[in-house]
Amino acid sequence: MTFKLKPLTLALAAAALLAACSKPADDTLVVKIGHVGPVSGAQAHYGKDNENGARMAIDELNTQGIVLGGKKVKFELLAEDDGADPKQGTAAAQKLCDAKVNGVVGHLNSGTTLPASKIYFDCGIPQITPAATNPKYSQQGFTTAYRLLANDNALGAGLAVYAAKTLGLKKVAVVDDRTAYGQGIAEVFKKIAAEQGIEVVAEQYTNDKATDFMAILTAIKDKAPEAVFFGGMDPQAGPMLRQLDQLGLSGVKVFGGDGICTAKLAELSGGAKALEGVVCAEGGASLDKMPKGAAWRAAYDAKFPGQFQVYAPYVYDAVMVMADAMKRADSADPKVYAPKLKETNYEGVTAKVVFEADGELKDPAMTLYVYKDGKKTPLQ
Missing domain, CATH: 3.40.50.2300 (Response regulator)
Known part of the structure; x- marks a missing residue:
């Protein structure tokens, strides 16, 4: 038996279908993670490597079906270029604050990280640097600032x-x-x-x-x-x-x-x-001595062949640590999950992540390297 729908009926059906398709968005929580690094200029190879690490983490988190506050979470990366320039770095930091990101992973250089950290603190946005090593970063008294590797x-x-x-x-x-x-x-x-x-x-x-x-x-x-x-x-x-x-x-x-x-x-x-x-x-330890290092590097190389430099696994861990705090708080609201960062006890790729009271990594490792036959090689 065949039914013919009148134009008005068709219009109402289309509207109902559109409403049904858009409804899941109301049940989805978009969590924005900011990343800042130099993806232009002479240091672009560092910045792209870092951004790759962030994208790997975001992609993985979106396969986990994470639910916060009763809503399924969709993680998004907001990536900014600071060109390794302090002025550009503070502009990028303010842009992320204005975008109301839920957290920031970055910056790479100490010269950009230090001035940006004040902006994130004023905005109340947690920041984890996976690369900046100047000790002053953790000495400013900013409760939003964390570091994922040994300092200078x-x-x-x-x-x-x-x-x-x-x-x-x-x-x-x-x-x-x-x-x-x-x-x-x-x-x-x-x-x-x-x-x-x-x-x-x-x-x-x-x-x-x-x-x-x-x-x-x-x-x-x-x-x-x-x-x-x-x-x-x-x-x-x-x-x-x-x-x-x-x-x-x-x-x-x-x-x-x-x-x-x-x-x-x-x-x-x-x-x-x-x-x-x-x-x-x-x-940090060399990747081959990290418990999950070899498998992580293989996954990275498959996704971003020939681009690995130094910090990508630390960026990856920084995103995961932030997400872990959100899960423990059952919230992506910085005011709610920020206190949970202080209680972090996370088995990452790079290390077991536990923070000191000032945001420094507890018991950070350090590795010396030489270049044998032109290849970066850890000293045994």
């Missing part, structure tokens, strides 16, 4: 102790890029090196846009150091290694923190022999 006090000190105790060095030169990160880790290295009996024979400064270091390296050469410590990032460290070769300094050791400790450093050094003398420090 651990990295700089670890390198200085290794230089003195393991390598027996007596004379080093120090160069930093005058950023919050570069200057901060250089100051820690100098302090601990001096305590360990190492003489700092030269101090030079550059900036985070420079590529020509011949003048400062020539001045350093006259002081005959056994090693050069560089506080900065790999876009500067790569050319610096090439120029060390040109000045006949390829035999000196080159120390640096996590800013230079990337797979890309080998590429940026252009085959410089000085790469063989690099010793760099990274907060």
Whole structure:
């Protein structure tokens, strides 16, 4: 039997269908996680790697059928580019505040993270940095600020102790890029090196846009150091290694923190022999020593082949830690779930995440790396 519907009946049926289709949205809670990093400019490889880690976490969370306050949750990533520039970073932070995100994972650089942290605190939005290591971040008294890896006090000190105790060095030169990160880790290295009996024979400064270091390296050469410590990032460290070769300094050791400790450093050094003398420090265990590291890296490489650098697993964990606090609070409201972050006890990819009262990671690990045959390799 066939029925013919009148136009009015068809219109009413269509309206009812539209209402039915839109109704589930009323039962869905959209949770917005902000991510900020430099996805343009010389440090874009770091920023894209970090953003990839955030996207992996968001995609996984959306397969878990999470329910908060009786509503099914849909997680969304709001990604912003700060270009590793403090002014751009604060603008991005304010944009995320205005968008009323539920939490922020970022920034990458200490120079962008520090000023942005004040904005997030004023907005009442929890922030977990997966990469910024300047100790001042946790010393500001901001109850919204958390860090997921060792800070510069651990990295700089670890390198200085290794230089003195393991390598027996007596004379080093120090160069930093005058950023919050570069200057901060250089100051820690100098302090601990001096305590360990190492003489700092030269101090030079550059900036985070420079590529020509011949003048400062020539001045350093006259002081005959056994090693050069560089506080900065790999876009500067790569050319610096090439120029060390040109000045006949390829035999000196080159120390640096996590800013230079990337797979890309080998590429940026252009085959410089000085790469063989690099010793760099990274907060956390090496991925192959993390309980879930190998499986996580395989999943990352399948999704983002050839893009892994340093911090993506920390970004992934930061998003998951935030979601874990929301689940324990049964709410994505920052005012409700923020107190639960302080009680975090989460088995992540990078570590068992437990926070100190000031937002620092409890008992953070640190790993030293060298470059064997051009490949970043953890020291055993």
